[in-house]
Amino acid sequence: DTAVSQTPKYLVTQMGNDKSIKCEQNLGHDTMYWYKQDSKKFLKIMFSYNNKELIINETVPNRFSPKSPDKAHLNLHINSLELGDSAVYFCASSQAAGTETQYFGPGTRLLVL
Amino acid sequence: TQLLEQSPQFLSIQEGENLTVYCNSSSVFSSLQWYRQEPGEGPVLLVTVVTGGEVKKLKRLTFQFGDARKDSSLHITAAQPGDTGLYLCAGADYGQNFVFGPGTRLSVLP
Numbered sequence: 001d002t003a004v005s006q007t008p009k010y011l012v013t014q015m016g017n018d019k020s021i022k023c024e025q026n027l028g029h030d031t032m033y034w035y036k037q038d039s040k041k042f043l044k045i046m047f048s049y050n051n052k053e054l055i056i057n058e059t060v061p062n063r064f065s066p067k068s069p070d071k072a073h074l075n076l077h078i079n080s081l082e083l084g085d086s087a088v089y090f091c092a093s094s095q096a097a098g099t100e101t102q103y104f105g106p107g108t109r110l111l112v113l
Numbered sequence: 114t115q116l117l118e119q120s121p122q123f124l125s126i127q128e129g130e131n132l133t134v135y136c137n138s139s140s141v142f143s144s145l146q147w148y149r150q151e152p153g154e155g156p157v158l159l160v161t162v163v164t165g166g167e168v169k170k171l172k173r174l175t176f177q178f179g180d181a182r183k184d185s186s187l188h189i190t191a192a193q194p195g196d197t198g199l200y201l202c203a204g205a206d207y208g209q210n211f212v213f214g215p216g217t218r219l220s221v222l223p
Contacts, residue, residue, distance in 0.1 A: 004155070035213075040215065041150075041199055041215065041216050041218070042213070042215050042216070043156070043201060043213040043216075044213065045210075045211060045212075045213075056210060090155050090156075092155070101146075101158050101161065102158065102211075103158075104155030104156050104157070105155050106153070106154055106155055107153075107154070107155055
């Protein structure tokens with residue numbers, strides 16, 4: 001079974017649309033993350049949730065809104081998509097916040113046209 | 114915000130050669146992690162180093178954390194095509210926030 005799964009794997013959409021990316025982990029971890037990896041492969045944290053509560057919210061546009069219905073899920077909703085949002089978005093989880101090992105999902109490749 | 118730099122940015126070598134990649138910062142980290150990311154996949158943790166001066170070995174890979182906890186190196190002995198990938202270092206500050214470096218893209222040719 002996949003430890004951290006993301007859907008969809010690929011997402012191609014028009015500028016201005018609203019889209020969601022889903023993430024689920026079956027590891028029983030308390031902390032989940034969303035990262036953005038740009039075309040230069042630079043991986044940057046966007047959000048971190050611990051026990052369904054937001055603990056890290058880096059400087060990202062408020063068009064990005066994470067939602068954690070339960071500990072095993074952290075979804076990312078993006079409003080009014082822009083060209084610059086094109087990137088690979090990775091979900092990750094760890095047993096606890098901080099310096100614990102992070103397990104990454106396979107990524108969602110978003111292309112905004 | 115701490116900035117992590119990695120060098121070289123790209124490295125292409127022949128199978129059997131040795132190589133070292135570096136991760137540097139002007140900031141002190143409580144711990145540092147190395148990940149490998151293959152095309153189309155998410156990063157996978159290789160090692161975590163915590164103590165200044167610490168050396169850890171993982172088969173042909175040797176990781177070292179600098180004495181001042183500001184830098185780290187990854188040495189690969191007798192590289193194989195299966196080592197090809199993007200190597201990322203990630204430093205954790207004492208507030209338990211992670212920052213990733215830009216990565217070193219390694220290509221090992223058979």
